[in-house]
Amino acid sequence: xxxxxxxxxxxxxxxxxxxxxxxxxxxxxxxxxxxxxxxxxxxxxxxxxxxxxxxxxxxxxxxxxxxxxxxxxxxxxxxxxxxxxxxxxxxxxxxxxxxxxxxxxxxxxxxxxxxxxxxxxxxxxxxxxxxxxxxxxxxxxxxxxxxxxxxxxxxxxxxxxxxxxxxxxxxxxxxxxxxxxxxxx
Amino acid sequence: xxxxxxxxxxxxxxxxxxxxxxxxxxxxxxxxxxxxxxxxxxxxxxxxxxxxxxxxxxxxxxxxxxxxxxxxxxxxxxxxxxxxxxxxxxxxxxxxxxxxxxxxxxxxxxxxxxxxxxxxxxxxxxxxxxxxxxxxxxxxxxxxx
Numbered sequence: 339x340x341x342x343x344x345x346x347x348x349x350x351x352x353x354x355x356x357x358x359x360x361x362x363x364x365x366x367x368x369x370x371x372x373x374x375x376x377x378x379x380x381x382x383x384x385x386x387x388x389x390x391x392x393x394x395x396x397x398x399x400x401x402x403x404x405x406x407x408x409x410x411x412x413x414x415x416x417x418x419x420x421x422x423x424x425x426x427x428x429x430x431x432x433x434x435x436x437x438x439x440x441x442x443x444x445x446x447x448x449x450x451x452x453x454x455x456x457x458x459x460x461x462x463x464x465x466x467x468x469x470x471x472x473x474x475x476x477x478x479x480x481x482x483x484x485x486x487x488x489x490x491x492x493x494x495x496x497x498x499x500x501x502x503x504x505x506x507x508x509x510x511x512x513x514x515x516x517x518x519x520x521x522x523x
Numbered sequence: 524x525x526x527x528x529x530x531x532x533x534x535x536x537x538x539x540x541x542x543x544x545x546x547x548x549x550x551x552x553x554x555x556x557x558x559x560x561x562x563x564x565x566x567x568x569x570x571x572x573x574x575x576x577x578x579x580x581x582x583x584x585x586x587x588x589x590x591x592x593x594x595x596x597x598x599x600x601x602x603x604x605x606x607x608x609x610x611x612x613x614x615x616x617x618x619x620x621x622x623x624x625x626x627x628x629x630x631x632x633x634x635x636x637x638x639x640x641x642x643x644x645x646x647x648x649x650x651x652x653x654x655x656x657x658x659x660x661x662x663x664x665x666x667x668x
Contacts, residue, residue: 348555356555364551368543382547383667386626387648389554390665396558420667423572423586456536463533477530478537507526 342402349396360389363406366479367413370491373475374417380424384416406484410491462513470506477503550626557626562652562662565592570666590651590663597651601668606646608668614638619655624662644668 339362347355367388371381391412399408463474476483476491489496524532569589588599594616602609614621614634621632621640626648632640649668654660 349558351555351558353552353555357552360548360551364543364548365538368541368547369537372541378544382544382550383647385543385547386550386554387665387667389551390557390626390648390650393554393558394564394664397560416667419573426572459533459536460540474530474533475537478534480534480538482530482534503530504526507529510529 341405345396345399345402345405359392359405363409365481366406366476366483366487366491367409369476369479370410370413371417373472373491374421375471376417376420380420384413384420387416388413406487407490410483410487414491414493458514459510462510465513466506466510469502470509473499473502473506474510554626557624559662562660563592565590565595565597565651565653565661565663567664567666588666592661595653595659595661597653597663599651603646608644608646610640610642610644610668612640612642612651614640614653617653617655617659617661619653619658622652622654624650624652 339358341359344355344359348359364385367385368381371384376384388409392409395408399405463471466474472492473488476488483491485496485499489499492499494502567588568591569587571585571587586601586603588601590597590599596615598613598615600611602611610623612621612632615638618638619634621634623630623632623642623644625644630642630644632642634640646668648665650665651663652660653662
């Protein structure tokens with residue numbers, strides 16, 4: 339995708355160019371927000387403020403090729419700030435979540451989970467520790483993010499992403515087969 | 524299943540069970556309408572939710588934001604009560620009108636002679652617009668309140 343011309347067009351008010359950017363990155367931003375186990379309302383807020391920030395900065399982004407990195411870092415920061423604020427403010431709706439961390443799998447319409455194997459996967463992914471849940475949830479975005487962008491979203495060195503993914507998938511298999519291995523982060 | 528097959532399975536599952544809600548894409552698309560070319564951007568200088576988060580373990584409910592653009596400054600105090608936020612603002616360096624932009628909704632904020640205003644808003648994205656009659660207009664960057 340050619341970000342330079344899209345950003346320039348969007349900066350001039352071209353809705354189609356803007357929508358092309360939105361469509362390209364929406365699931366990645368959503369996946370990052372959900373990787374922090376934010377509920378739908380909070381995830382929507384952090385994704386929306388990321389887009390508003392981009393509009394605000396349309397004519398200020400000096401390196402258009404860095405657009406994915408800019409979006410990914412912005413949404414990650416907003417997620418972390420929201421979690422920090424929520425922890426401080428002890429808002430009732432967050433306290434519920436904090437009380438039973440790790441958060442169980444988000445509620446889902448059971449009709450969508452008729453396949454037993456899918457249901458097991460859905461449950462076991464949610465049982466993963468923080469690092470593994472975040473890594474896999476970010477990499478599950480459609481289209482899959484580049485390792486470079488995923489590493490930025492996860493704030494980890496790009497070189498450790500592959501090995502971490504491998505370890506987390508192994509851990510997920512252990513959970514699925516009931517063979518609990520050693521401690522996992 | 525090898526790693527790639529496992530990832531594909533997960534990707535399909537989450538695309539089906541945890542897709543981007545349509546309203547999120549809709550709001551993102553409409554975000555372009557918030558573009559302002561003729562106004563000066565006042566950047567966030569201070570957010571106490573960030574500054575003190577690490578060192579203060581109290582359950583402080585009041586958050587302070589400070590924006591600045593040239594001579595114009597805006598201090599905002601946010602008080603949280605469940606899903607509602609009480610906003611108290613103090614404008615300096617400009618006398619005129621204040622507006623609160625909540626994305627879908629804009630509110631005019633009556634500013635008193637001391638440059639103060641108050642409002643009660645739902646949590647979410649917000650920014651302030653300050654304008655002197657026939658003169659300079661300053662808009663703050665977006666923040667999640």
